[in-house]
Amino acid sequence: xxxxxxxxxxxxxxxxxxxxxxxxxxxxxxxxxxxxxxxxxxxxxxxxxxxxxxxxxxxxxxxxxxxxxxxxxxxxxxxxxxxxxxxxxxxxxxxxxxxxxxxxxxxxxxxxxxxxxxxxxxxxxxxxxxxxxxxxxxxxxxxxxxxxxxxxxxxxxxxxxxxxxxxxxxxxxxxxxxxxxxxxxxxxxxxxxxxxxxxxxxxxxxxxxxxxxxxxxxxxxxxxxxxxxxxxxxxxxxxxxxxxxxxxxxxxxxxxxxxxxxxxxxxxxxxxxxxxxxxxxxxxxxxxxxxxxxxxxxxxxxxxxxxxxxxxxxxxxxxxxxxxxxxxxxxxxxxxxxxxxxxxxxxxxxxxxxxxxxxxxxxxxxxxxxxxxxxxxxxxxxxxxxxxxxxxxxxxxxxxxxxxxxxxxxxxxxxxxxxxxxxxxxxxxxxxxxxxxxxxxxxxxxxxxxxxxxxxxxxxxxxxxxxxxxxxxxxxxxxxxxxxxxxxxxxxxxxxxxxxxxxxxxxxxxxxxxxxxxxxxxxxxxxxxxxxxxxxxxxxxxxxxxxxxxxxxxxxxxxxxxxxxxxxxxxxxxxxxxxxxxxxxxxxxxxxxxxxxxxxxxxxxxxxxxxxxxxxxxxxxxxxxxxxxxxxxxxxxxxxxxxxxxxxxxxxxxxxxxxxxxxxxxxxxxxxxxxxxxxxxxxxxxxxxxxxxxxxxxxxxxxxxxxxxxxxxxxxxxxxxxxxxxxxxxxxxxxxxxxxxxxxxxxxxxxxxxxxxxxxxxxxxxxxxxxxxxxxxxxxxxxxxxxxxxxxxxxxxxxxxxxxxxxxxxxxxxxxxxxxxxxxxxxxxxxxxxxxxxxxxxxxxxxxxxxxxxxxx
RNA sequence: GCCCGAGUGGCGGAAUUGGUAGACGCAGCGGACUUAAAAUCCGUUGGCCGCAAGGCCGUGGGGGUUCAAGUCCCCCCUUGGGCACCA
Numbered sequence: 001x002x003x004x005x006x007x008x009x010x011x012x013x014x015x016x017x018x019x020x021x022x023x024x025x026x027x028x029x030x031x032x033x034x035x036x037x038x039x040x041x042x043x044x045x046x047x048x049x050x051x052x053x054x055x056x057x058x059x060x061x062x063x064x065x066x067x068x069x070x071x072x073x074x075x076x077x078x079x080x081x082x083x084x085x086x087x088x089x090x091x092x093x094x095x096x097x098x099x100x101x102x103x104x105x106x107x108x109x110x111x112x113x114x115x116x117x118x119x120x121x122x123x124x125x126x127x128x129x130x131x132x133x134x135x136x137x138x139x140x141x142x143x144x145x146x147x148x149x150x151x152x153x154x155x156x157x158x159x160x161x162x163x164x165x166x167x168x169x170x171x172x173x174x175x176x177x178x179x180x181x182x183x184x185x186x187x188x189x190x191x192x193x194x195x196x197x198x199x200x201x202x203x204x205x206x207x208x209x210x211x212x213x214x215x216x217x218x219x220x221x222x223x224x225x226x227x228x229x230x231x232x233x234x235x236x237x238x239x240x241x242x243x244x245x246x247x248x249x250x251x252x253x254x255x256x257x258x259x260x261x262x263x264x265x266x267x268x269x270x271x272x273x274x275x276x277x278x279x280x281x282x283x284x285x286x287x288x289x290x291x292x293x294x295x296x297x298x299x300x301x302x303x304x305x306x307x308x309x310x311x312x313x314x315x316x317x318x319x320x321x322x323x324x325x326x327x328x329x330x331x332x333x334x335x336x337x338x339x340x341x342x343x344x345x346x347x348x349x350x351x352x353x354x355x356x357x358x359x360x361x362x363x364x365x366x367x368x369x370x371x372x373x374x375x376x377x378x379x380x381x382x383x384x385x386x387x388x389x390x391x392x393x394x395x396x397x398x399x400x401x402x403x404x405x406x407x408x409x410x411x412x413x414x415x416x417x418x419x420x421x422x423x424x425x426x427x428x429x430x431x432x433x434x435x436x437x438x439x440x441x442x443x444x445x446x447x448x449x450x451x452x453x454x455x456x457x458x459x460x461x462x463x464x465x466x467x468x469x470x471x472x473x474x475x476x477x478x479x480x481x482x483x484x485x486x487x488x489x490x491x492x493x494x495x496x497x498x499x500x501x502x503x504x505x506x507x508x509x510x511x512x513x514x515x516x517x518x519x520x521x522x523x524x525x526x527x528x529x530x531x532x533x534x535x536x537x538x539x540x541x542x543x544x545x546x547x548x549x550x551x552x553x554x555x556x557x558x559x560x561x562x563x564x565x566x567x568x569x570x571x572x573x574x575x576x577x578x579x580x581x582x583x584x585x586x587x588x589x590x591x592x593x594x595x596x597x598x599x600x601x602x603x604x605x606x607x608x609x610x611x612x613x614x615x616x617x618x619x620x621x622x623x624x625x626x627x628x629x630x631x632x633x634x635x636x637x638x639x640x641x642x643x644x645x646x647x648x649x650x651x652x653x654x655x656x657x658x659x660x661x662x663x664x665x666x667x668x669x670x671x672x673x674x675x676x677x678x679x680x681x682x683x684x685x686x687x688x689x690x691x692x693x694x695x696x697x698x699x700x701x702x703x704x705x706x707x708x709x710x711x712x713x714x715x716x717x718x719x720x721x722x723x724x725x726x727x728x729x730x731x732x733x734x735x736x737x738x739x740x741x742x743x744x745x746x747x748x749x750x751x752x753x754x755x756x757x758x759x760x761x762x763x764x765x766x767x768x769x770x771x772x773x774x775x776x777x778x779x780x781x782x783x784x785x786x787x788x789x790x791x792x793x794x795x796x797x798x799x800x801x802x803x804x805x806x807x808x809x810x811x812x813x814x815x816x817x818x819x820x821x822x823x824x825x826x827x828x829x830x831x832x833x834x835x836x837x838x839x840x841x842x843x844x845x846x847x848x849x850x851x852x853x854x855x856x857x
Numbered sequence: 858g859c860c861c862g863a864g865u866g867g868c869g870g871a872a873u874u875g876g877u878a879g880a881c882g883c884a885g886c887g888g889a890c891u892u893a894a895a896a897u898c899c900g901u902u903g904g905c906c907g908c909a910a911g912g913c914c915g916u917g918g919g920g921g922u923u924c925a926a927g928u929c930c931c932c933c934c935u936u937g938g939g940c941a942c943c944a
Contacts, residue, residue, distance in 0.1 A: 218861055222939060225860075230943075250944060263944090305942080335943040342944085348858090349942055420943050586938080660882070662870060666863090667937070674869065677882050680897095687897090718873090727871070730881035737881090740898090799877050804925040806877055844924050846876055854924040 008686040010650030014763040026777050027122040029078035038075035040067040043584025044082045047108035052115040054640040059583040059621040061655045062664055064121045068759035069720045072783040079122050080558040082129035083109050087547045091432040094494040101432040119651045127561045131550030137434040138485035139567045140549050145478045151461040152198040162190040167496040169429045192500045195427035199598050203227050203419040215618040219589040226590050228420025233404045235413040237314035246314050249336030253403045254396045256318045257388040258364035259341035262325045265333040266290040274325050276311030283308050290329040305330050305353045317412035336418055351378040364388050365396045431494050431503040433544030437479040437486040439515050445536040446475035454518035455480050480520035505542040513538050552599040578614050586620035625669040640670050652761035653679040659725040688739050689768040700746040708738045709749055714786035716756045752784045800825040801852040802834040818845045825851040
């Protein structure tokens with residue numbers, strides 16, 4: 001019995017097999033294979049200084065189980081890992097300590113890699129990537145230049161969140177409740193020069209593409225809402241006494257007769273002309289006040305609408321009625337035309353405003369139930385048109401098209417589509433990001449560049465990209481691909497310029513260059529100007545790219561991580577396609593996943609890629625909470641460190657428990673006791689395996705064991721495919737409980753169990769597989785197939801119900817007919833007690849399952 | 858405010874298409890082994906009533922459809938997430 005007492009020494013087992021996998025390159029993905037491919041992708045981590053926390057591996061374990069399972073099923077599997085390593089924390093740390101962000105980043109990456117490796121993932125480490133690697137960001141810059149060339153990048157003054165404490169511009173998502181996410185400092189709105197990507201040009205494609213994706217519905221819905229497509233009409237209103245027209249956008253042209261006032265946004269270009277002399281002061285006070293409000297204030301004060309009458313009137317194109325024009329900040333300049341026709345009877349916001357300022361509220365859509373009493377205003381549902389001249393009596397929804405057509409005929413409107421989606425502010429005033437590979441020259445030099453034969457000329461967008469700086473207009477020229485990567489310069493001081501410019505603006509050597517208009521070559525201005533009139537003075541763009549940039553296309557680089565000639569070899573892209581499975585947090589439902597789709601779709605349109613959509617199947621793992629049910633956080637002190645868990649229970653227990661916790665997509669609390677449970681299960685497997693006197697038989701002779709085994713094969717396989725991994729583990733526990741119960745079982749049975757367990761607890765499975773005489777790696781063994789014929793027993797149990805309540809059961813041969821089951825049910829003594837004095841009114845038989853006798857009386 | 862998702866024992870959860878609610882695990886209780894402990898194993902464990910046989914109740918609450926509802930429909934409550942004057 002000595003062998004039975006051998007301990008489950010997970011520490012040495014796990015070390016042994018991790019070394020074996022690495023040495024033998026077991027998980028190398030083959031670029032040149034006849035096998036079908038399977039690409040499982042995790043959202044790659046930002047390697048923070050805090051190291052991995054217990055939430056990170058949740059998704060990784062799930063994708064790893066899938067990857068290992070698919071490999072056993074005969075697929076050529078790619079499961080890579082990399083680092084999204086640009087970002088603010090390393091830069092903040094550099095400001096504080098003077099340590100170069102690359103040093104911090106390297107240390108953090110090393111730590112993350114060590115931690116991830118300790119969990120034993122089936123990762124092809126030869127494909128590791130890092131967004132801060134010049135060999136990587138060269139291609140991030142390359143994609144940007146393509147976008148620039150196609151006119152999808154421009155420069156504009158944009159209001160952005162500015163944090164005076166961090167001296168940095170923050171993205172929307174880095175601002176939480178008016179405070180910076182990092183450090184919780186106050187932030188304010190500031191207009192700053194920004195590089196912007198024209199994602200709005202892709203609004204329609206991004207919307208359409210969603211339909212074919214196997215994504216969570218909620219994520220698709222969020223993206224749809226973010227893109228915010230609406231159909232309606234642009235309508236021109238003549239302005240009384242002015243030779244101008246006021247154009248509005250409306251989704252409800254059918255309510256035109258109910259427009260009792262108009263509103264322009266405080267920033268509207270016609271406001272000044274619209275404002276009559278005696279209203280000038282009042283309007284000015286209002287507009288100034290609105291300008292001082294941040295967007296946040298404007299939304300917060302939403303409950304209380306305000307506005308000022310301009311003194312002007314428009315003429316309603318459908319009936320010539322005079323309609324007063326107001327200015328109010330509940331109308332946004334950034335959406336539609338910045339002006340609306342207000343229909344208080346059928347729009348909540350207009351209703352509120354009209355009530356406050358006692359403007360007429362005129363119903364033009366009748367509620368379908370005709371009960372005027374009941375149909376409160378504002379009413380936005382369907383109905384028949386009233387008070388609408390010749391349109392009266394028509395169905396409002398159907399009338400939209402009719403009115404648009406009539407407006408078009410008269411030349412006072414047209415059908416229009418609008419999107420909520422805004423262009424993407426792509427620049428950050430920071431050091432630790434990809435430099436934007438543009439230079440700025442004078443108009444004169446720009447014209448010269450356009451006239452110069454050479455590569456540069458072909459890289460220019462049709463419309464020049466310009467920027468006003470210190471009163472002069474500068475023109476953007478790209479760096480050609482041969483000049484990439486444009487590397488980050490070494491700096492002494494990481495403090496931002498403080499003016500809203502990046503630290504790069506403080507390095508004259510890097511900033512000021514001689515630039516060759518033909519070749520795009522550059523030299524520091526500190527060197528003498530090379531001869532020839534093709535060399536001109538230029539300054540570099542000092543903005544860097546946002547962290548989203550590197551993550552927009554990393555899924556492609558894994559396919560060909562070391563290619564110096566191309567972003568990805570087309571042959572490899574054709575073979576691998578996109579990830580077959582992509583897993584990551586739901587917090588990226590919109591931004592990362594929308595930006596990545598934008599770039600991917602653009603590269604597809606450029607014929608760089610063969611597929612229009614990057615991520616066909618997407619899954620969001622749920623959050624793992626602390627044991628106290630709260631979100632894990634350092635300040636609460638409920639953070640669980642995977643290193644500690646692995647020390648105590650081993651990586652296999654960690655993996656198994658993260659999956660056993662509950663449904664993958666659910667938010668669920670960690671439990672120290674719970675991990676002991678799965679650890680006990682693994683110990684049991686270990687013990688049953690090494691108890692060699694218990695599995696001497698060749699063939700499985702116990703019918704029950706055989707049945708449970710094949711049930712387990714079936715359920716585990718299905719559960720992995722459906723990512724119901726907690727259920728798969730439960731089923732394996734049921735099988736092990738069975739093996740423990742019987743006196744003996746076959747070697748084959750236990751080896752099959754190990755194969756099923758291998759994706760979940762790979763180290764232990766390898767170890768036991770080897771100890772049973774199997775040749776490593778277990779992952780090369782073909783996945784077991786369930787023999788479904790074993791699952792049907794000759795005898796079946798059928799339950800008897802009376803009025804839906806369980807009253808008995810009986811054993812029957814599996815091909816029993818309905819009549820004999822029903823008579824058996826009626827003969828059951830207990831059933832009879834419940835039928836006494838009653839009349840059977842209906843007999844239900846669900847073949848092989850149950851009888852229900854409905855009785856009355 | 859609007860749009861989604863969730864609510865099942867003491868706890869995490871299972872029940873894939875309406876068909877035996879509570880699989881599996883944790884915790885609890887009782888027992889075996891042990892000098893003892895740990896480890897392991899066996900039994901038990903939704904609530905109420907009952908000596909028992911057994912009965913009744915039970916999937917957030919209320920109503921409904923059905924022979925049959927955790928599952929479908931309506932209303933409400935709680936909770937998590939998303940959006941937030943987008944005309």
